[in-house]
Amino acid sequence: MDGHLDRRRFLQGTAALALGLGVGASACGPQGAAEGTPLKFWNLFTGGDGARMMELVTAFQQARPEVSLQATTLSWGTPYYTKLAMAAAGGRSPDVAVLHLSRLAGYAPAGLLDPYDPALLAEFGLTASAFPAAAWQRAQHQGLVYALPLDTHPLVLFYNTEICGKAGLLGPDGRLLPLRGEAALLDAFRRAKQAGAQQGVVMAVSADINPWRLFWTLYRQQGGELFDPAATRLVLDEAKALRALKFLRAITVESGVARGDLNNNAAVAMFGSGQAGFFWNGEWEMPTFVEQNTPFDVIPFPAIYDTAGVHGDAHALVLPHRADRDPARTRAAVDFVRFLLQHSLTWAKGGHIPAYRPVATSPEYAQLGPASRYAAAADSLELDPPCWFGGAASELQNRAGAVFSQVCAGGLTPEAAIPEFTSAMRTLLATPRPQL
Incomplete structure (x- = not known):
């Protein structure tokens, strides 16, 4: 880090800590990646969810050998959100990260996330018709899409x-x-x-x-x-x-x-x-x-x-704020997000309802037995109120x-x-x- 800390960066760090930990708490977050390093993906999944996510990451690496991807798992809840907020406040965050959709109201308005490019979403088929209406609505801030739901979990x-x-x-x-x-x-x-x-x-x-x-x-x-x-x-x-x-x-x-x-x-x-x-x-x-x-x-x-x-709630995929966001890296990041969504039947085996409609309405998902019998709950999802101090943990x-x-x-x-x-x-x- 620089040998000094100007007022803006101090305020960014303080605000990020409040978002991650709640009122009056403090911690230290990691530095993000510089250009030329592998595409970085942060998540908070352990246990069975962690194993399924790593299965998807491995499948992506096999399907896209030209893309170097590094997946990092951090502790669920307060530790994860504190580190993500600190990294984004400094503009040196991972390229892609998991965020509970209920947390978006605390992150997007604070400048901790970058919006998805509408043209890129349209090119990749990641538009409103591909997601549950309630989740898609909560994924937006000031008319821009800041999150792509991977699932809903009621x-x-x-x-x-x-x-x-x-x-x-x-x-x-x-x-x-x-x-x-x-x-x-x-x-x-x-x-x-x-x-x-x-x-x-x-x-x-x-x-x-x-x-x-x-x-x-x-x-x-x-x-x-x-x-x-x-x-x-x-x-x-x-x-x-x-x-x-x-x-x-x-x-x-x-x-x-x-x-x-x-x-x-x-x-x-x-x-x-x-x-x-x-x-x-x-x-x-x-x-x-x-x-x-x-x-x-x-x-x-x-x-x-x-x-x-x-x-x-919904586990969503977001683009944490990066001061040096590169179009080519961003395109690779969105391609990775699309891959996770297209292959989210693997994710659904852990019980979560796929948010991506082509998977949620597929015969393969209908054959998952108990895991598909509560799919209708995705249309009745009640997330926490959209306030900066609400959401998961x-x-x-x-x-x-x-x-x-x-x-x-x-x-x-x-x-x-x-x-x-x-x-x-x-x-x-x-x-x-x-x-x-």
Whole structure:
């Protein structure tokens, strides 16, 4: 680095840290690549997702031997986003990176991403008609496309086919009978427990981000908004929020069908070992149950209220800001993105719904079994509100989760949770947006 740090670069670094870590945190990010080095790709995938992504990277290297590509995996969440923001703030970022689409509102307006060239997207066939409408809309900022969704990954409802069969919850085709409304869902959970399950349903509701995801699903199904369109003012509908929280409390505290103190690992283990009739979580857990030979199937999360909206997100491919962006390297980067999208059937085997419509509507995807049975959820995806402090592993999710987890554990009533939640949201709204 230079021997001095001017004011602009200092402010860029400070803002990037706020976007990566949240209010008041700090860290150090890596330097990007200079011209002439391999095309650099950053991602945050480990486990099965990591293996599938490396399979795609290897396939690209074999198909494009003339392109030198270096893939780097960084830790999911705060560490990843801090390093990506710092690299982009300095203009020395990787050529391509993965970004949760819910994070775009914090990155594109701050100048941390470069937009895709519309002519290049059209040439490569990467236009609006190739993606789900909701995801495509969130991929834009000021009329320009800043992200290309690789997938959508919503919350879904897993069910143990053996337990639900004993409980009389399956139809002649062996699939779960339709569920609609609070009473029907609670009744299904009770019947699963009466059929021998230790828990009617398991959910990750300890102090993490999942309670926010569950709340947002139920709140958005009622049409509730959290902020005004500019994300400058809280517009919480307290009646709808209270209804959602009361239902979560009914499941985890009052009905006896679920525990309100499980973390994600415990919930996954209980369902995978046949101790629960249902499991409410993200579709990304599906490979675990396949590997364990758990007797299960999966459906989109039911419409409990007015719509079938469900919390979810999308892994998207972005062009982090580079001060020395070269047209030839950018073209190679977009070609790599197109390759990932065209071959995203491999990615879908991990449970994620392909965002690229030619794959999502293909016969091959339809034959993936459980992985294709909740594809309709892509059209009902409810991402976090588009604010700079929202999205995956964000301050919004963490602060909301800290409040709502207490409701699920029985330590806080839904009525008492509303003012705590609104106070946390107003604090975030009052925090100045980082300026570059």
